[in-house]
Amino acid sequence: MVKTGISLDSVKNNNKSQILKILQKNGAMSRKDIANQIGLTPAAVTMLCNDMMEAHMILEKGEMKEQKRAGRKKVLVDINYDFKYIVSVNIEAVDTSITVTNIRGNVLVETKVHTRTDIEPQLFLEELAKEIKLQLWEKELKLSDILGIGICVPGIVDRNNGISIHAYGIWNNQVKIREILEKQIQCPVILENNVKAFAEAEMLYGVGKYGNNIVFIKWGPGVGSAIVVDNKLYEGNQHNAAEIGHYIIEPDGLKCRCGRQGCLETRVSMFALCDRIKEIYSKENTPVLYEETAGDKNLITRELLTSWVENEGNGYITRMDKTISEILVGAIERMARVAVNVLTILAPDCTIVFGSMFENTSIYKLFIQYCTKYDENYTDKLISRSHLSDKMAYIGGTALIASTYFFESKNL
Ligand SMILES: [Zn+2]
Structure with a gap:
């Protein structure tokens, strides 16, 4: 007898895993539909479902009328999301x-x-x-x-x-x-x-289902990214892949917390933006902000930063001063330029952006405008915001x- 090394249990568990994944993707389904989708016999699916029902991993969920043959009902099964x-x-x-x-x-x-x-x-x-x-x-x-x-x-x-x-x-x-x-x-x-x-x-709960190769970009207190290739996270050598926050944009630029100089983060992270605004903060340079904060520099926080941003329609991106608008617009352009360069190399199926900066619609829109300016294919269809941001x-x-x-x- 040939020893294959694949136990019956592991085949069974693979099939169970497939059933769980298909239920996670589609919601409650009948055993028959599950069988059709994963190519097992209805009897096999029933047996696997019984096992998982006994373990409280899945449960029966009411009945659904079959459309073609009125009267016949099929029972749906779904994941027991409160299993643990x-x-x-x-x-x-x-x-x-x-x-x-x-x-x-x-x-x-x-x-x-x-x-x-x-x-x-x-x-x-x-x-x-x-x-x-x-x-x-x-x-x-x-x-x-x-x-x-x-x-x-x-x-x-x-x-x-x-x-x-x-x-x-x-x-x-x-x-x-x-x-x-x-x-x-x-x-x-x-x-x-x-x-x-x-x-x-x-990939599990969100829009990741729409492609196998995805680039994720986070812009918040810091800047980060992740690359998914063939539905798997790409690690790189020493787990160092996709550190776009540490993409160098200036020779001899500001010292970065990673130890290098001139990284993207030193210019566009929310911490960096607050620092730059504090540097120019004065009654003369930033009169609107100065008045709003009653001359107290410490009120310039990253929590407040995005709350100032809205499309003013006067060419500014903030209701604050022109000088602050220039800093913010400059950062959005930098971010877009780096993103476009990354996409040029990786050509993913889609790109998902998230983080407190992108949650602001005016920032996201201007970011897309710059991306599209650099390449007309990079629109909000290819670069979309995450629906999981609130989580x-x-x-x-x-x-x-x-x-x-x-x-x-x-x-x-
Ligand atoms: Zn760095």
């Missing part, structure tokens, strides 16, 4: 958000803690673990109700080993996040770069755990 819950943690420079969601990303608990950089990373992560346990306890959730903890950090991440290599603006050294947290909470932990995790969420604080972490521990066959 997911803890999603998003570590950012100022705050860390902790969210508990179901498998679809519906929120049960949402809270924030301050990202403490004044103490050792290990101590901060232990505090974080305490807070997670407290939140679960308050919702009366046991560890057995939790599928896993998905953690997102900025910068370079070694996902396989759960190590943050360089979380720009938070830690300058490697931090073994998974090891530290798994000691505190006996639950699987997956660590990923925040933009890559968001890309994974798009940015947690959907990445949720997707990391849901795809690995629910939809992937090896863990079924």
Whole structure:
């Protein structure tokens, strides 16, 4: 007998994974339609569904009248999205958000803690673990109700080993996040770069279904991107792929937090924009802003920055001063130029942009105008905004755990 190395169980789990994925994509379906779509016999699908119903992973969901033969009804099955819950943690420079969601990303608990950089990373992560346990306890959730903890950090991440290599603006050294947290909470932990995790969420819940090759660009406090090739995240050497925030735009430019000089981030990140506005801030240079902030420079925050931007119709992009408009328009043009260059090299099926800067419609529109100016093919059809933006604080972490521990066959 030839030993194939493929066990019957793994074939079965592969088929289960396919059923779950097709239900996630299409919503509730009859067993017969599932069978047709994945090319298994209805009997096989019924057997697999029974298994998964017993495990509470899927459930029956009412009946649907068949259109052709009135009277005959078919029962639909759907994913039990409350099968288990997911803890999603998003570590950012100022705050860390902790969210508990179901498998679809519906929120049960949402809270924030301050990202403490004044103490050792290990101590901060232990505090974080305490807070997670407290939140679960308050919702009366046991560890057995939790599928896993998905953690997102900025910068370079070694996902396989759960190590943050360089979380720009938070830690300058490697931090073994998974090891530290798994000691505190006996639950699987997956660590990923925040933009890559968001890309994974798009592929699972969002518009990622519209193509196999996608470029994601985030513009917010920092600038980041992720590249999906043939439905897989492209890692690059040393997990260094797609760092467009560190694309050099100026020789001998400003010092960047990555250690280089003249990176895109040093000119267009929200932090950089605030710094540049503060530099020119005065009664003479920025009279409108000066009056609005009563002469207090500290009121120029990145939270407020996008609130000033709206299409004024007078050639300015902000209701603030012309000088500020010039800084913002300059940054949007820079961002568009880099994006166009990236798309020129990669030629993806589509590009998805997100982050607080792109959430502002005037900024997004002007960005597209510049992209189209550089290449008429780069319109809002090719470069679209993410529909998951309002879930940015947690959907990445949720997707990391849901795809690995629910939809992937090896863990079924
Ligand atoms: Zn840099």
